[in-house]
Amino acid sequence: MEIKMLLVYSFLMLISGVTDLWIFFRVSQIAASKKNILILGGVLLLLPIVCVGIVQLATFLEILFFIFYFRKSKEKDVAVGSILIVGVVDSIIDILNSILMELLHIEDIIYLDLLVQISIIILAVFIIETLYKFLYSYLMSENHNVFIGLLIYLYVSTTLTMIFYAKTKKVTSLSIFFTIFILIQIVFAIATYVELINIQKHLLKKSQQDKLIKEQKQLQEYTRYLEESEDELRAFRHDYRNMFNSLKISAQEGDTKELIQKLDEYTKTNLNAKAFEKYRDVNHIKVKSLKSIIIAKLTEMYGSKIPYNFECRDDITKIPNNINELDLVRIIGISCDNAIEESKALSKQNKKAHIEIMISSNEDGEFEYEIQNKRRDSEISLKQIQQRGYSTKKSHSGMGLANINSIKNKYENMTISYEIPKGYFDFYLVIEPEELINS
Incomplete structure (x- = not known):
């Protein structure tokens, strides 16, 4: 047995x-x-x-x-x-x-x-x-x-x-009790999991909604800017004849000083040059995701009173085929955040900040992006700022450059370079068309 x-x-x-x-x-x-x-x-x-x-x-x-x-x-x-x-x-x-x-x-x-x-x-x-x-x-x-x-x-x-x-x-009653208890435990665990997932989905949905609301506000701001610029141009055209006649008389009488003074007063009164330049050249960017990130970052710079210049003379209708749009958006977002963070640090030290941004694309489909910002007077190691975990508060805003490098490593046709001329930090990205790499 x-x-x-x-x-x-x-x-x-x-x-x-x-x-x-x-x-x-x-x-x-x-x-x-x-x-x-x-x-x-x-x-x-x-x-x-x-x-x-x-x-x-x-x-x-x-x-x-x-x-x-x-x-x-x-x-x-x-x-x-x-x-x-x-x-x-x-x-x-x-x-x-x-x-x-x-x-x-x-x-x-x-x-x-x-x-x-x-x-x-x-x-x-x-x-x-x-x-x-x-x-x-x-x-x-x-x-x-x-x-x-x-x-x-x-x-x-x-x-x-x-x-x-x-x-x-x-004890038979305990057998029944434990059977029911186990079933209750399983049902409770499943119900808890489902409820936690629903809560997380709700929070995620709310986060996405907040992000969409923020983007919508930025786009509304951009639209309002375009409308105000159009109104200014319309008003300028409307007043043009009267202004021209007044200036013509001053010019004929040889009063150059009065002519210059009137031009200066008219410019100050009728043209808000700073606001007029807020989103200059953004209209050339046709790729929605790129346009959205640029508008968001220019809005942040303008709101933080950081002097900047954005240039995009070419119509950007597409990016090279093998590049994920979101990867490019992340790179631009991180590089802009670094420049903004450093500019804010300069402002706290009562030093002048400035950011220059350029985007271009040629007929061959090559895409270029460059951002240059003034930086604090400190020694910078290009190798160090690209390492994960580098603290930006000690020196330059290198946060995220390690993430940028990990994105870059995914693409053979993407080149990124960093330069640190005196008083500046320069970030330069080039994406060549895939067909040129393979040829």
């Missing part, structure tokens, strides 16, 4: 270990290499023996080993989540098996016990096979930390339930 029980127990451990290994690889979609199968499979089979049948301890040690094994892997998060799923499944299988054995009074019937356990394992395999794609997507989503946290909660609650049940079984 003891030999039969030992054989049944060994067979169940083998089936359980193989099932756990299959669930892990199925959910995580990590490559089932010979090395992984031998090491992970060996752990799943040997730990229950080492732990002398204490299932909860064996499962806990398995989880710890998997976390340690994948600690340096790129797939660490999905591996941790997958082994936690294995732990939750094992706990639920143990609870269901114990409850069914008690309710059906089959504890002393070895083969029937074996049949019940195998049936529950088959059911678990069927459920995992049905849901593994969803589980994998949750482990790979932006919210994977939340999902893993809920898996830890489920694992701890089901394990503690099983330990407590093992101490108090033989």
Whole structure:
């Protein structure tokens, strides 16, 4: 009898270990290499023996080993989540098996016990096979930390339930209670996860809406600027004849001093040169994403009272085909933020700031972008400012240049250079058409 029980127990451990290994690889979609199968499979089979049948301890040690094994892997998060799923499944299988054995009074019937356990394992395999794609997507989503946290909660609650049940079984009412309790735990975990995702989506949606509102305000400001400029030009044309006649008389009488004085007064009264130059040449940019980032940064410079000049004489209707627009927008955004930050620092020191921006594109499709800004008097290492984590508050605004370099490395036809002439920092980007690179 003891030999039969030992054989049944060994067979169940083998089936359980193989099932756990299959669930892990199925959910995580990590490559089932010979090395992984031998090491992970060996752990799943040997730990229950080492732990002398204490299932909860064996499962806990398995989880710890998997976390340690994948600690340096790129797939660490999905591996941790997958082994936690294995732990939750094992706990639920143990609870269901114990409850069914008690309710059906089959504890002393070895083969029937074996049949019940195998049936529950088959059911678990069927459920995992049905849901593994969803589980994998949750482990790979932006919210994977939340999902893993809920898996830890489920694992701890089901394990503690099983330990407590093992101490108090033989009472049918408790069997029913624990069955309902586990179901409530699962429903609670799922409901919590769904609610957290909904909250995050709401916050993300609000963040996107705030961003759209900000961009809309900037575009409205640009539109108002165009309308005001048009009104100024219309008023200028309307007054042109009267002004011309008045100036003509002064010129005929040879009163040059009065002529210059009248021109100066008219300019100050009728033409707000600073506002007139606010978005000069932006109309040449036809690529919406580029136009939007330029308007946003010029608006910020104008609002911060940073003197600047923007030049774009060519119509920018497209960028080279293989360049992701968002990557280019990020580069322009980071470089402008650096220049703005440095200019604000100069202003705090009561020093003159100035930013020069140029965008151009030739007939061959070559795209150029350059931004130059005045900087503080300090020694700068071009190598240092491009390193990740460099502090801009100590010297120049090098923040983000490491990110720019990581973007640049994605494209063979993109060249970026930095220069630090006395008192200035110069950022220069060139994107050549892909066909010129390949020719």
